[in-house]
Amino acid sequence: MTNNKPSQENAQTAEIESNNRLSKFWIVPIVALSIGLWMIYYQWANQGPLIDIEFISASGIEAEKTKIKTKDVEIGVVKKVELKPDLSGVIVTARMKPSAVTLLREKSKFWLVRPRVSLSGVSGLSTLLSGPYITLEPSQEGQQSSEFVALENPPATAAGTPGLQITLNSDEEFSFKTGDPIIYKGLKVGEFEDMQFNIDKRIVSYNAFIEAPYHKLITDNTKFWNSSGISMELAANGIEVKTGSVETMLTNGVTFGIPEGMSAGKLVTKHASFDIYKDYDSASNKRYKLGVNFVLLIKDSIRGLSVGAPVEYRGLEIGKVIEINLPGASENDMLVDEFAIPILISIQPSRMQQPDDRIGVETVKKQTLLGVEQGLRATLKIGNIVTGGLFVDLQHYKDVEPEPLDTFLGYNVIPTTSGEFAQITQKVSGVLDNINSIPFAEMSNEATQLMHTFNVTAVTLQDTVKTLDALLVDIQDQHTSQNINKAAESLTRLLNDYSAGSKTNQELITTMQRFQATLEQLTPLLQQLNQKPNSLIFNDGTAPELEPKAFYMNEGDK
Amino acid sequence: MVKKLIGLTLFTMLISGCATDLTTNVNYYLLDDATTTITPISVDQRPIKIKIDTFELADYLNQTNLCMQLEGHQIYYSKHHFWAQPLQSSLLKSLLNDLNLHSSQGYFYTSDTVNDEQPDLKMGLSISHFLPTHQSSVVMSGQYWFYDSKTNNDLSKRVFNFKYELPLKENGFPHSVKQLRLLLPELSKELVKNMESIKN
Numbered sequence: 001m002t003n004n005k006p007s008q009e010n011a012q013t014a015e016i017e018s019n020n021r022l023s024k025f026w027i028v029p030i031v032a033l034s035i036g037l038w039m040i041y042y043q044w045a046n047q048g049p050l051i052d053i054e055f056i057s058a059s060g061i062e063a064e065k066t067k068i069k070t071k072d073v074e075i076g077v078v079k080k081v082e083l084k085p086d087l088s089g090v091i092v093t094a095r096m097k098p099s100a101v102t103l104l105r106e107k108s109k110f111w112l113v114r115p116r117v118s119l120s121g122v123s124g125l126s127t128l129l130s131g132p133y134i135t136l137e138p139s140q141e142g143q144q145s146s147e148f149v150a151l152e153n154p155p156a157t158a159a160g161t162p163g164l165q166i167t168l169n170s171d172e173e174f175s176f177k178t179g180d181p182i183i184y185k186g187l188k189v190g191e192f193e194d195m196q197f198n199i200d201k202r203i204v205s206y207n208a209f210i211e212a213p214y215h216k217l218i219t220d221n222t223k224f225w226n227s228s229g230i231s232m233e234l235a236a237n238g239i240e241v242k243t244g245s246v247e248t249m250l251t252n253g254v255t256f257g258i259p260e261g262m263s264a265g266k267l268v269t270k271h272a273s274f275d276i277y278k279d280y281d282s283a284s285n286k287r288y289k290l291g292v293n294f295v296l297l298i299k300d301s302i303r304g305l306s307v308g309a310p311v312e313y314r315g316l317e318i319g320k321v322i323e324i325n326l327p328g329a330s331e332n333d334m335l336v337d338e339f340a341i342p343i344l345i346s347i348q349p350s351r352m353q354q355p356d357d358r359i360g361v362e363t364v365k366k367q368t369l370l371g372v373e374q375g376l377r378a379t380l381k382i383g384n385i386v387t388g389g390l391f392v393d394l395q396h397y398k399d400v401e402p403e404p405l406d407t408f409l410g411y412n413v414i415p416t417t418s419g420e421f422a423q424i425t426q427k428v429s430g431v432l433d434n435i436n437s438i439p440f441a442e443m444s445n446e447a448t449q450l451m452h453t454f455n456v457t458a459v460t461l462q463d464t465v466k467t468l469d470a471l472l473v474d475i476q477d478q479h480t481s482q483n484i485n486k487a488a489e490s491l492t493r494l495l496n497d498y499s500a501g502s503k504t505n506q507e508l509i510t511t512m513q514r515f516q517a518t519l520e521q522l523t524p525l526l527q528q529l530n531q532k533p534n535s536l537i538f539n540d541g542t543a544p545e546l547e548p549k550a551f552y553m554n555e556g557d558k
Numbered sequence: 559m560v561k562k563l564i565g566l567t568l569f570t571m572l573i574s575g576c577a578t579d580l581t582t583n584v585n586y587y588l589l590d591d592a593t594t595t596i597t598p599i600s601v602d603q604r605p606i607k608i609k610i611d612t613f614e615l616a617d618y619l620n621q622t623n624l625c626m627q628l629e630g631h632q633i634y635y636s637k638h639h640f641w642a643q644p645l646q647s648s649l650l651k652s653l654l655n656d657l658n659l660h661s662s663q664g665y666f667y668t669s670d671t672v673n674d675e676q677p678d679l680k681m682g683l684s685i686s687h688f689l690p691t692h693q694s695s696v697v698m699s700g701q702y703w704f705y706d707s708k709t710n711n712d713l714s715k716r717v718f719n720f721k722y723e724l725p726l727k728e729n730g731f732p733h734s735v736k737q738l739r740l741l742l743p744e745l746s747k748e749l750v751k752n753m754e755s756i757k758n
Contacts, residue, residue, distance in 0.1 A: 109673075174646070199655045277633060337615050497738065508668070513620075513644075514644065517620050517621065517622065517644070520617075520620075520621065521621055521622060521623065524635065544635065545636065545638060546626060546628075546634050546636070547626075547729060547731055548626055548690035548691075548694065548696075548726055548730065548734040549692075549694050549726065549729050550694060550696065550726050550727050550729050550733070551694035551726050551727065552727040
């Protein structure tokens with residue numbers, strides 16, 4: 001212990017200083033943390049909005065896999081798929097890209113793209129490999145929104161497609177579905193988009209779209225009528241078969257046009273509504289708005305007469321049957337003999353070159369009543385023997401008894417004459433009388449003689465034909481034989497020309513010999529060129545040209 | 559300037575070395591001399607008709623170049639002297655002319671001239687040599703034979719060999735062609751003589 005004292009006295013007290021300075025070592029984690037925080041903020045600040053889309057079912061939709069696209073550009077991805085609390089559908093939550101925010105309006109449409117096969121075509125085949133995806137059809141209408149209800153099927157017409165949106169109403173038995181075509185002169189110019197049933201009016205309204213430039217065909221006088229399948233009509237004037245395009249024969253479809261005789265009308269530029277008629281005639285008849293009603297009191301059978309049957313004046317259609325057996329007639333007298341069945345007809349002024357207004361109505365009424373005084377009578381005539389369809393025929397008869405103008409339930413009555421059946425009976429009787437008066441026995445004898453003469457003529461003609469045939473065959477044989485002989489002679493001459501010893505043969509041999517000799521002559525030259533290729537230009541250095549020498553010179557040399 | 563002139567001179571000399579020798583001549587020869595040839599007349603009326611059925615010329619003679627026999631079995635083909643007509647046809651025509659000229663009874667022809675299937679005699683002729691030699695002469699040798707036109711039997715029972723030779727009196731091919739032409743009358747006389755002896 002004592003030994004330690006001096007050392008304690010000598011030891012200096014340590015001076016402790018507080019180190020408040022941050023070590024440089026911490027700079028690295030701080031920078032890393034800052035970058036991380038910045039990345040998180042950047043990610044949060046730049047991510048797109050979350051939207052909810054309601055689907056009926058989530059078939060084919062998977063979280064983190066199913067994309068949202070518009071015009072095939074990816075603009076989002078599905079993050080979550082949940083059932084709705086009331087199980088009426090599913091809510092698909094998707095994260096959109098920031099750039100897609102402007103596309104999310106109330107009128108924007110979403111639907112699932114997957115393979116679809118229908119009568120109107122096949123679509124979405126590319127998703128067989130890539131998987132289903134959700135398509136957004138952007139719209140500039142409405143407020144910004146984050147909740148949408150997806151369409152069950154893709155819209156028939158893409159947004160922004162030039163054309164005209166129309167509504168077609170139908171109260172007929174036929175119906176159309178989405179994608180059914182609208183045909184104009186065989187061309188598909190539009191199609192049905194969707195349908196709504198109006199409970200109150202009990203009609204079906206279809207939204208349809210006419211593509212540009214065909215939308216310029218739609219005017220306020222345009223009529224639409226059904227052209228589905230094949231329509232066969234046994235009308236008063238015969239059988240009529242109508243078909244549309246092949247497409248409408250397989251599916252449904254409507255066509256349109258302006259009925260003959262109507263003005264083009266004003267061009268429709270905004271959403272408009274039209275009716276669909278069952279056929280062209282119905283559509284065409286709709287242009288006749290006003291009519292003058294008359295009553296016919298028919299005592300014959302009206303079997304075959306139907307509502308809508310034409311009323312004709314000497315073959316010209318001027319109206320139609322409105323109602324048969326008008327209510328209000330004395331019901332107790334129906335089975336009484338000579339009971340006249342009241343038929344209500346309408347004569348339309350516009351069919352009689354009169355204005356389609358009250359003035360026209362009055363004019364037609366006056367003319368008709370004047371005509372009745374002058375012998376105008378109505379009859380039921382058979383329009384079609386097969387169907388037995390009747391129509392009302394108005395004609396002037398000179399030998400009819402004048403009848404006073406009468407009214408029935410407030411309608412003026414047009415008097416009638418006997419029916420078609422009675423007229424037919426009379427005509428048949430007349431025809432039979434005429435047939436009976438034909439001298440059949442005499443005609444039969446003459447016909448027998450004629451046939452006999454004809455037989456003789458036929459036999460003679462047959463002999464003549466045989467002779468002519470034999471003559472033609474003979475001529476043909478001789479001609480053919482001559483041709484064959486000529487051909488054989490030509491062939492013989494040709495063969496002689498080329499046979500051994502012939503001139504041609506000798507010429508050929510001579511030519512070949514000369515050719516061979518020429519080749520032989522070329523042999524020394526070729527050998528010379530082979531030995532010295534430049535000998536053609538330069539002197540080959542061989543011995544000079546040799547020539548035969550005279551005998552005496554040799555003697556002299558000796 | 560001087561260098562250019564020297565260069566141009568050298569180039570001209572070089573090109574002139576390639577120039578063709580304009581003194582070189584090419585000569586063509588006919589066996590018959592058109593000015594001296596005598597043509598027999600009315601030959602087809604003679605009683606004995608002899609058809610030269612075969613006429614052969616040695617292959618080495620069937621050249622357009624004129625040739626010459628040198629020493630040591632060597633043949634020399636001239637580069638400046640040519641036959642104007644194939645030697646085989648011209649030789650046959652000249653021989654026919656001489657035969658008909660020297661015969662009084664026989665009418666010699668070939669299938670090219672008369673198409674007679676039934677001559678009285680047929681004969682064949684083969685020329686082995688018909689050329690000038692280094693010994694200053696022209697030589698013609700070969701064989702000929704007669705046979706019956708119907709049976710094709712050799713009538714003479716032997717083949718006649720012949721060889722004629724004439725000396726050259728002048729240098730050059732023109733004279734040798736003339737001398738060669740003179741050999742044909744000699745052969746014709748012998749041939750006519752033998753034909754008439756066989757036929758008689």
